[in-house]
Amino acid sequence: MNEVIGTGTFEIEINGRNVKARMGETVVEVAQREGIDIPTLCHDPRLDPAGACRVCLVEVEGQRRMQPGCAWRVTPDMKITTESPRIQRHREVLYGLYEADHRLDENGLPVPSPNENELRTLCEKTNVVKLEPVEAPRRGRDHDVNPYIKFDADLCILCARCTRYCDEVEAVSAITLAWRGGETTISTAGERGLLDTSCELCGGCIDTCPTGALVEKKALPLIQLDSGKQPFAATKTTRTTCNFCGVGCQMDLHVRDGQLVKVTSPEPGETLNDGNLCIKGRFAYDFVHHEDRITEPLVRGDDGLLHPTTWENALKVASEGLLKVKEQHGADSLGFISSSRCTGEENYLMQKLSRAVFGTNNIHQCAAT
Numbered sequence: 001m002n003e004v005i006g007t008g009t010f011e012i013e014i015n016g017r018n019v020k021a022r023m024g025e026t027v028v029e030v031a032q033r034e035g036i037d038i039p040t041l042c043h044d045p046r047l048d049p050a051g052a053c054r055v056c057l058v059e060v061e062g063q064r065r066m067q068p069g070c071a072w073r074v075t076p077d078m079k080i081t082t083e084s085p086r087i088q089r090h091r092e093v094l095y096g097l098y099e100a101d102h103r104l105d106e107n108g109l110p111v112p113s114p115n116e117n118e119l120r121t122l123c124e125k126t127n128v129v130k131l132e133p134v135e136a137p138r139r140g141r142d143h144d145v146n147p148y149i150k151f152d153a154d155l156c157i158l159c160a161r162c163t164r165y166c167d168e169v170e171a172v173s174a175i176t177l178a179w180r181g182g183e184t185t186i187s188t189a190g191e192r193g194l195l196d197t198s199c200e201l202c203g204g205c206i207d208t209c210p211t212g213a214l215v216e217k218k219a220l221p222l223i224q225l226d227s228g229k230q231p232f233a234a235t236k237t238t239r240t241t242c243n244f245c246g247v248g249c250q251m252d253l254h255v256r257d258g259q260l261v262k263v264t265s266p267e268p269g270e271t272l273n274d275g276n277l278c279i280k281g282r283f284a285y286d287f288v289h290h291e292d293r294i295t296e297p298l299v300r301g302d303d304g305l306l307h308p309t310t311w312e313n314a315l316k317v318a319s320e321g322l323l324k325v326k327e328q329h330g331a332d333s334l335g336f337i338s339s340s341r342c343t344g345e346e347n348y349l350m351q352k353l354s355r356a357v358f359g360t361n362n363i364h365q366c367a368a369t
Contacts, residue, residue, distance in 0.1 A: 008022070008023055009021070009022050009023075010022075010023070010075075010076040010077075011076070011077070012030065012074050012075075012076070012077065012078045012079070012080065013077075013078070013079045013080065014027075014030070014031060014034065014036055014080045014081075014082060015036065015080070015081060015082055015083065017034075019034045021074045023074075023075075024073060025073065025074055026049060026069065026070055026071060026072060026073055026074070027056075027058055027060075027067075027069035027070075027072050027073075027074060027080055027082075028040060028043060028056055028069040028070045029045075030074055031069065031082060036082060037082075038056050038058065038069045038082050039055050039056060039091070039122055040053070040055055040056045040069075040070055041053035041055045041118060041119060041122075041157065041159050041210045041211075042055070042070070042159035042160065042161055042210075043056065043070040044161050044164075044165065044208050044268065045268050045269060046165070046168070046169055046208075046268050046274060046275065046276075047161065047164045047165060047168050047169070047208075048164070048168060049068070049070045049071035050070070050071070050159075050160060050164065051068035051070060051071035052158075052159055052160055053157065053159045054068065054090075054094060055091070055094065055122070056068055056069040056070045057069070057087065057090055058072070058080050058081060058082050058087065059080065059081040059082075059084060059086065059087065060072065060078065060079070060080055060081075061078070061079035061080075061081075066086070066087065066090065069082070091122075091126055092126055092127055092128055092129050093129050095119070095122055095123050095126055095128045095129075096128045096129035096130060096131045097131065098110075098119055098123075098157055099119075099123060099128060099130070099131070100131040100132060100133050100134050101133075101134045101136070101157070102119065102154070102155060102157065102211070103152075103154040103155055104133070108130070109123055109124065110123060110155070110211065111155065111212075112212070113155065113211070113212020113215055114212065114215045114216060114219040114220075114262070115206065115207075115209065115212045115214075115215060116212075117155075117210075117211050117212045118210040118211065119157060119210060119211045120211075134182075136182040136183075137153070137154060138153035138154065138156065138182075138183060138184070138185040139153060139178075139179065139183065139185050139187065139191070140152065140153040140154075140185075143193065144193040144194055144195075145193055145195065146193055146194040146195050146199075146201060146217075147217060147283075148201050148203060148216060148217055148218065148279070148283050149194060149201065149203065149205065149206060149214060149215075149216070149217065150214070150215050150216070150217045150220065151186060151213060151214055152212070152213050152214075152215070153185050153186070153213070154213075155211050155212055155213035156185065156186060156211065156213040157210070157211055157213075158177065158184055158185075158186075159210060160177060161208045161209060161210060162175060162186060162205035162208060162209055162214055163175050163176050163177055163186065165204050165205055165207075165208045166199075166204070166205060169204060169276065170200060170202060170204055172198040172199060172200055173198065174188060174194060174197040174198045174199035174200075175187065175188055175194075175197075175199070175205065176188070176189075178191075186213075200278070200279060201279045201283070202276070202277065202278050202279050202282065203216070203277065203279065203282040203283060204276060204277070206282075207264065207265055207275065207276075207277075207282075216262065216283070218262075218283065219261070219262055235254040235255060235256045235261060235262070236254070236255045236256070237252050237253065237254055237255075238252065238253045238255065239251075239252055239253075239266065240252075240253055242277070242280075242281040243341040244278075244280045244281055244284070244340070244341070245340045246340040246365075247272075247273070248272060248273075249265075249271070249272070249273035249276070249277060249278075249281055250265075250266050250270070250271035250272065250273060251263050251264065251265055251266070251277060251281055251282075252264045252265070252266060253285075259289060260285050260288045260289065263277070263281065263282050263283070263285050264282075265277045265281075265282070296308050297309055297310065297311050297313075297314035298314070299313060299314055299317050322334060322358065326358060326359075331358055331359040331360040332360050332362060334354075334358055334360050334362060335360075335362040335363075335364075336350060336351075336353065336354040336358075336360075336362060336363045336364075337363075337364055337365065337366055338350035338351070338363070338364075338365050338366070339365070339366050340365060340366055347365060350363065351363045
């Protein structure tokens with residue numbers, strides 16, 4: 001990586017076009033801001049540049065070799081070329097090498113997956129040099145009994161986005177690059193299952209994986225249902241706010257045939273959670289269609305069982321019961337717990353109900369209990 005000295009804004013040239021840049025920015029960062037496409041595989045804006053996949057190589061005036069755009073930092077008056085016959089030849093051969101070490105479909109392309117296979121997308125746009133497949137199966141974690149994450153070693157290109165995410169964003173370092181040479185793979189200490197490591201099962205490794213080597217186990221039935229086609233092409237996507245705590249993380253719900261089939265995070269940089277989700281936000285959506293989910297108000301009858309009723313009657317029964325406790329045992333015998341799934345305004349009303357209506361300061365919120 002080139003050395004960076006000083007700060008400030010200056011001009012550089014990309015493909016003969018003068019653009020503004022700031023000290024410390026990389027070629028890819030400047031290009032993306034200016035709408036100039038530079039393909040990448042190992043790049044994730046949340047992670048430190050690695051320059052591992054070599055897909056983003058560009059020509060820099062004065063440099064004998066092509067340089068990785070994701071890691072090469074710009075300096076004043078730098079002249080960069082992102083498209084040339086030399087760069088195109090490099091990509092055609094490089095994609096061919098990746099294809100040769102990757103499981104392919106009947107069309108000779110990297111197989112589709114429940115997540116976007118960025119390598120497949122690049123190969124479809126390029127006249128890839130076809131090479132003989134490499135028969136070097138990597139070690140997999142087929143024995144891993146965790147309920148959410150599956151790793152397919154034959155789809156991995158060793159870009160290390162997942163291991164870097166686990167280290168730099170989650171700071172748990174549950175997975176790493178293990179073994180050497182053709183046997184290099186993504187593994188854990190002692191090849192243990194994720195449940196026996198520091199893994200928090202957040203699914204961030206799935207989100208950042210560019211080839212679908214890491215996928216949700218809950219999505220596997222859809223892969224079989226679609227017989228290898230892109231399983232989420234027909235889903236309707238809705239942006240919403242996670243309701244499990246008060247942070248307000250944004251997430252995308254994928255609905256197919258009236259069923260919620262997958263939850264993903266928005267692109268990094270778009271929302272306050274920067275493309276990250278926890279285990280509950282990403283995987284705990286079964287309750288939406290669970291048969292035991294309460295869908296109408298219930299009131300306990302004289303027989304001791306819960307019976308459906310109207311909202312008006314349910315609120316009436318609840319208020320009468322609270323007032324009866326207050327009359328018999330005093331206001332401080334009551335306690336109110338609001339929900340982190342509510343809005344700030346709803347939680348405010350809850351504490352007003354506790355303090356102003358019933359006269360007690362025994363009010364808390366479930367996120368802190």
